[in-house]
Each structure stands twice: as structure tokens, then as C-alpha cells.
Amino acid sequence: MSVQARTKGFLDASKATVPLLSVSDLAVSFDNASNPGGPRIQAVAGVNMTLFPRQTLAVVGESGCGKSVTAMSAMQLIPRPPGRFDRGSIRLEGRELLTLPEHEMLKVRGGEIAMIFQEPMTSLNPVYSIGDQILEAILLHQRLEMTQAIERAIGALDEVGIYNRLKERFKADALALAQGKRDLLDEYPHRFSGGMRQRVMIAMALACQPKVLLADEPTTALDVTIQAQILDLLRQLQRDRGMGIMLITHNLGVVAENADVVCVMYAGRVVEYAPVFDLFENPMHPYTRGLFSSIPGLHDMRSRLTTVEDVTNDPAEFRRVPGVVPWWPHMDAAARPALADAREPYILHQIGPQRWLGCWRTPDLAGHASPPPSLDYRRPD
């Protein structure tokens, strides 16, 4: 796409202030299989976040903190039972997704919201050719003739750079190149490397021009150079299309390089929500600080690395934000502040123009509503 078109997309996107996807007070729980009578397992307990067009929202947090469950809920891909939506809503451009009937949801899945997964090696069906799998996605969502659909599939694979090597080889021979592109559709996933498979996954996800891409650890299984390629590719496709990306990851390096807004999650709740540079410069929640200090540095030679616990066990950490006490489920009972309402101990509280922090609901914050953080911010290019 030309520079002009890209700029145009940028301008359009910057004008849009309507959020693409907004998650408010989402709570999802699961049956407790090992203890059927016991309390349900609360995977997500009141999560708030918003995603704007052309924005990359990085969701970080440790395993089991509810990142993937949030994303899967947006697609209604949580098996119910054992899963259950307890409360809250997920809206796509104002339309409620959690209660959308299955036949409507089929149009949303892959058509408006697409998802790519962590395991490119196993995420493609081994018995169908990549062409078949991409065409399946295209034909499900668009009324196209087979020949048009094939053109679209080739176009999608072209966009993700699958054909780069082919193009080099058949530089002079357009006919052979066209044939080569077509032949590649008949190849099976096992003939591709992990990086190429992830590209195929992205092509498949993006073939129907979705508005939102949920990328669930898209680069975790890939080596570092391929990671960079895939992330660059996502970023470029995002600019071309004004797509919102929810990037779920463990990798803070990936976050620093790619995210516009970062949402830090812990124990099914959002603990901090801020523009990427603000967050990296001044992490406010003790957990976020713990997360950052647990990254090993090249120059600080220590016998033992700092753990998240080292930071969160320090009472001084919780006094850094004046006026509010950051929420932390493992806090000593003695250190806990008095609560306005014991049933709702937690609030995602806006503490600055572009800053949200998960706090205890102290009597000071009793009256505060906690709407989804609305942060229409994009990092400068």
C-alpha cells in the first residue's frame, strides 16, 4: 500500500474515537472439576479494557491471570459449561457480544474479530492444504466465486510475505510466478516452518478483513528473528487496515516495541492500564514494578534475580501512590485499608489523564464508578 493511503488511514483512524472493542466488568468462572461442590474457579473477575482502531493493546500478566480467557470470551470460544459468563459485557462497536446468538456469532468470528494463536505448529489442520484452510475462512464470510476466493487467498498470502522467496526466484517470469503462487495453495502445513505457518495463520485470520485481531501470544513459539518479522508484519497490516490488535504476551520486550497501550493483569483483574511509555517510565502498581524488576539486566550482576514477590512484599511499595492503595490480593490483613464495601473490594481507578490503577475500594473511592478505561492513544511513529 502506498504511503499516501497509509497516511490517509492514519488520519481516519485518529479521528475515530468510538472504541472498537470494549470490555467492561467482565467476569468468567469455571466449574471446579476436582471439587464439584466447591466454589467456582474465577478466571476473570471484573476486567475492563478498550481497544481503539489502529491501536495495539498489549495485555500482559503471568500465566492464568485471565488474558486468554478475556480474548476467548470476546469470540464466545469459552466452552459453556464448564465456563460461565458471570457478569459484564464485551461490545464490538457498541454491539454486545456475550449474548449474541450462535448464528450471529459465526459471522463475528473470523469475519469481524479474528484470532491467531501461540502454537503455529499445531494450529493448522494437518490434513487440509493451506489453500483449503484459507479458502474455508474466506468462503464462510464472503459471497465470492471460487476463482475470486482463490485470488483473495493468494492476495492474503502475498500480504504476509509467503511468496517473497518465490518472487525472487521467478523475478523475470510472471507466468511461472503466478503458477507457483497457485501451487503453494496445495501444500500441506507440515511442509512449512513455524514462522511460515504463523504467517499462514495470519493470512487466514486477515483474509476477511477483520476489524479486531486477537493475537494470543503469536510469537512465543518462534525464534527471535522470526518474532521480529511477524510483529513488523502485524504492525504494517494494522496501519494499512486501521485494525485494532489485542496483543497477549509475556514478553515485555515485545510490549515495549509494539504496544500503544499496556494493560497489566493479575488474578483475573486489571492492575494497571497506561500508555506504553508512561508505564515503562513510571510503573505505579507494585506488581508492574515487580514484573519489570524481574527482567534480568546485563550489567547488574546479582546472585539472585528479583522476583515479583520481592517487590510486592515491600509495604513501602503500596505507599507510592498518594491517596489510593493499589489492590493486591495477597496483602497482609493488617496492611489492608478499610473498605467501603466488602463485597466489591476492587476498583480500576483513574488516577491521571492517561492512567488507571487497580485499587482497593476505600471509603474515599466509594462513590467512584469504574467505567472501562478509554485511552485512545497511539505511540508516535
Next chain:
Amino acid sequence: MGTYIARRLLLMIPTLLGITLLVFSLVALAPGGIGAGLQVSGGQMSDTSRVMQMQAYLEDRYGLNDPVIVQYGRWLAQISPLKFGPRFQRSPSGAWVRPPRDLPEPPLQGWFPAASQEAVANAGTAGLAAFDAMKAQDANDRHRALQRDSEASRRAYVGTVRATREALADWARANDRKDLLDAKGAADPARFEGMQAVPGSPSWDALAKAAEAMHVARLQAIERAAAERASFDAQPYPSIGLPLIPGTMWLGPPDLGVAFSRNRPVADLIAEALPVTLLLNLIAFPIIYLIAIPTGVLAAMKRGSWFDSASGAIFLMLWSVPTVLAGVLLIGFVANKQYLGLFPVSGLHDTQAENWTFLPGAGTRGWLMDMVWHVALPVTCLVYGGFAVLSKQCRAAMLDNLSADYVRTAKAKGVPRMEVVIRHVFRNSLLPLITMFVGIFPAMLGGSVIVERIFSVPGMGTLILQAIDLRDREIILANTFMIACVNLLALLLADILYAVADPRVSYE
């Protein structure tokens, strides 16, 4: 792929050799040895000398006197498509006509010299003359007559050989020469060679008489065999097979031999029994598959539901009931006139069914309905135990794939649930089912011994059971050989199907 199939087919040859050698050895090691069944049938005759003759004839006919390994080699030559000697011919009745075999040499030539070269030559000439005299007759009648005569005189000859050996044993006992007898008390002609003849005793006279009769019978057998040979060489029937070196080497269909116990070609017996077994299995297997696989798929989709538990429990319960018990109970309660009396107790057809029309009409239920009515109980017995394994396998394969990453991908693409299950999950679950599927083919041919026995169905199971009872080597070997071939081919088919079903599998 072509190379791979060729290599696998070639590898089947040593495998088949191993399987048949093993079965042959087992039959040979069974109490009584290979000819045990024949001796039982011979023992029913009253006259001991006729029993003796009969045994001698059968031993000669089936070559039972040779060591086991020689007999196995002979069986292999028979089964091998590559054959030596003149090509067989096919008579109008469809039976194979083989060239006459060479006569065994008479024993104890040191004491009773064989007929002179001249006498043998004369006998041969007489045989040719006999053939010439019959030349004008119809080739079919002529050859059959000559073959029958030749067989009869050969039989007489081997009978006299046996009588001579008995006389020899009597003589040895009369002279207190136990050392000349073997462990079973029979005379071993080899031990007599080189000994001086001692005439002049009643037992010697009997021996000399028997030897004389033997030589007379031998000359006659030579004459008749020469006539048969001349008739065979004159090509009364069309030859079968494909000549490689005319008169010496040719390619022909495998010869399954003649059953000891029934004196009929094994191929004919199988041709009669196989359709019956195939009929039962062709009804039973589709029922098993059509019920077990959808049940397995549904059970996997509704894992943990009442349907899952109930289908699993019922199938497992059915699987646990022994066929013997189920068959007897069905006959006792469902077929028995004193209880329900709904179905016939045994057989495949009503005695009158041959005269009925195919479809119901004219006051009868018709041939087809009659057959369905008769096979209902045997098919029930074949079917009920088959659900459990197949549906559990199918369920397990489905569950493996239902939680696979690519299924999540398909759902995320917006593929409707049923399509996800059929197109993505079931398709991948087929791979482990292929192995189970090809197991059908040998089972189809093998027949169920128990079910066929209980319901008196004359299928392959009954045939093989009778063959084992009577130690009928030819039927046992033919059956094993056939099932081994089908099994090996089915395994090859499974491997080919894997390559077709799973693009990751390739044999290039």
C-alpha cells in the same frame, strides 16, 4: 509409492513362507501326525488287510511317508504359481487333470529282484497298445477310464507293497530277529538289504508269495500308467496356465489340494463355504460400523452426558457376554417353540425355499425374506459384541482431536459447530480407525467358529473346525494361507490408506 508397494509385496513372500511352515509344523506335531484323521476313517473298516491297503493307498496318495519337511516342500510346490513338469489340463467338469505320478520302487530288491528291464519295457508297450486301441473313443471318456484303471492298479500295487512289508515283519518275528524291526514293529526294508535270503519256512513262503504278487501288480501298474501317460500327452483337454518353458516350467493358479476327509478339492469346499460366511459378515459389519461410529462421535461430542455413559455401559455390557452363552440363550428362548419361537433354530434356508419365488408371494414368504429370517439370530450374535471396541476407539480419537489446536482455529474462523466436528475433527479421527477397518477383511473370510457352530451354518468357521477335528491338513493349510494372504494385503491397504488420508505420510 509404486516402489513401496512392490517392496511390500515381495516381503510378503518370506512372511507367507514363515506362516505356512509354522502351521504345517503344528499340524505335523499334533497327536497322530498329519495322517491321523485318515487313520481314524480307515479304522472303521472290519477287515485288517483292507485297512492296511487303504492306509497304504492314502499314504501313497498324499505322500505321508515322507519326512515333514519334504511334505512341506511338496505343498509349497503345489501352492506356488510357478510349477514344473507338463501343464495341467482342465476337464469339462472343471476338475484339474494332472499327469500320472511315477510309481514307487518295490522294496527288498536283493531278495526278490525287480522285473527285468525287458518286462518293464514290454509293460510300457502294452500300455501304449491299450491306449492305441482306445484311440477311436471320445477323448474325455477314454482319459477318464484310463485314469481310473491306472489309479486302481496303482492302489493295488501299493497295497501289495504294504502286504509284502507286513509279511517281512512276520518273517522277522518268526525268526526272532527283532533287530530288523523298527520301534513300531514294522519291517524296515533297508535293514534287510545285504542279508542272505533264508528260504524254507511257512513265514518265508508267505513272504515269497506276497513279493510275487507285488511284482505282478507292479507290472500291471506300469502298463496302466503308461496308457494314462500316453492319453494325457495326447491332450484330451485344454491345458491351463501360462507356459514358460514348454513341458518343464509354467505359471498356473495355486493348487489348494484335495481335502483328505472329503476327497474333494479344497477350492470347491471353500467356494461353497465362503459365500455363506461372506453373507453373514456383509450384513453384520455394516451394522456394527453404522451404529458404533456415530455413537462414538456423539459420545465424544456430549462427553460426560447421560448418552455418553449409557452407550458406553450398554456396549461394554454386550461386549462382556460370551457369544457361546448369547447364542444358546437366543436359541433357547427366542427360537425355541416352547418360548417365543420367533426365529428358526438353525440353517440358512427353509427346506422348501428353493421352490419359492424370490420376493414374498404365492402364499410363501419368499426366498429373500426366508433368508433374512434365518440369518437374524446368527447376525445378532456376530454384531452385538462388536460395538464396544469400535465406538470407544472412535470416541477416544474424537476426544483427542476435539481439543486440538486446529479445532480452536477452525472455531475462531467462524466454522459452524457441526462442520467443525465433521470436517475437522472426524476427518482427523479417521486415521486411527483405518487400522481397525482393515481388520475386517481377514475376519470376513475367517468366519466365526462359535456362531456358525451354534446355528449350524455351513460357513468357513464350520469348515475349519471340521478340518481341525479330522486333522485335514489340506483344508487347514489352504485356509491359513488364504487368510494370511488377505491379512497381509489388508495391512498393505492400511498403509496405502494412511498415505491417502494423511498428507504427512509418504512412502517416497
